[in-house]
Amino acid sequence: MLKEVEATRFITPLREGGSLPGLVEADDRGTYVLKFTGASQGRKTLVAEVVVGELARRLGFRMPRLVTVELDPVLGLGEPEQQVQDLLRSSGGTNLGMEFLSGALGFDPLAFTVGPEEAGRIVWFDALVNNVDRSWRNPNLLMWQGELWLIDHGATMIWHHNWPGAHKSAGRPYDASDHALAGFAPDVAGAAAELAPRVTEELLAEVTAEIPEVWLADEPGFDSADALRRAYAEPLVARAAVVHERIEGIK
Structure with a gap:
């Protein structure tokens, strides 16, 4: 399971994206970008962050470490901004933290170069999870210590917002x-040959086991958290074998 930490200090809101994440310190002395259960996107965004982020890590991509962060709403009492106070109050309990990479730079395709192999691996992976939020306008990539890191996967696996249509959507x-x-002339075929065989039921069972139980509770159409975990895994296993043939817009 993901490491569990407790937030000890809310440092500042981060004015990026629609979810208004925040920077917090935790009882392990780490600093994390906190993504709130009380944000407008809801807990499914956090589930997607865990499934896709932990799958990426196991496939060899560089991903900031993810943790669960227990948040006491009292941390928001001293915040001067009402929106931040409301968000902290509505997010008591288990939230998601992403390790803060101090000094990282946002990726700019005009300023940095990426080789065809690495570009192909990332494009293939984004196609697998149907990431609609890795555009040149908003890359959700960081350059840190000379290497490319993947972040922010809340806008993936859009089929989990409508389970009855998940198979068709996937x-x-x-x-x-x-x-x-x-x-960057991504070598998608090479990436598929390397990565697709590694996306197995066993690997995804390991990945989906990382989802906190509380984020899976009361999902309509499922009688248990384990059934919902299997529902997350099944489209990815099926998609891995063929998605390289369904990537459009790459020359």
């Missing part, structure tokens, strides 16, 4: 024409 092509790495 079978759709992936449009990579606006992908942040589309201009």
Whole structure:
């Protein structure tokens, strides 16, 4: 399971994206970007962050460490901004933390170069999880210590917002024409040959076991958390074998 920490200090809100994450210190002396259960996107965004982030890590991508962060709403009492207070108050309990990479730079496709192999691996992976939020406008990539890191996977696996249509949705092509790495001649075929065989039921069972039970409770149509975990795994296993043939917009 993900390491559990407790937030001890709310440092500052981060004005990025619609979810208004925050920077916190925790009882392990770590600093984390906190993503709130009380944000408008809801707990499914956090589930996607865990499934996709932990799958990426196991496939060899560089991902900041993820933890669960227990948040006491009292930390928001001293916040001067009402929106931040409300968010902290509504997010008591288990939230998601991503290790803060101090000094990291946002990836700019005009300023950095990425080789075809690495570009192909990232494009293939984003196609697998149907990441609609890795465009050149908003790459959700960081350059840290000279290497490329993946962040922010809340806008993936969009089929989990409508489980009855999940199978059909997961079978759709992936449009990579606006992908942040589309201009780096991504070797998608090479990535598929390397990565697809590694996306197995066993690996995804390990990944989905990382999802906190509380985020899976009371999902309509499922009688247990384990059934919901299997529902997350099944489209990814099926998609891995064929998704390289369904990537559009890459020359």
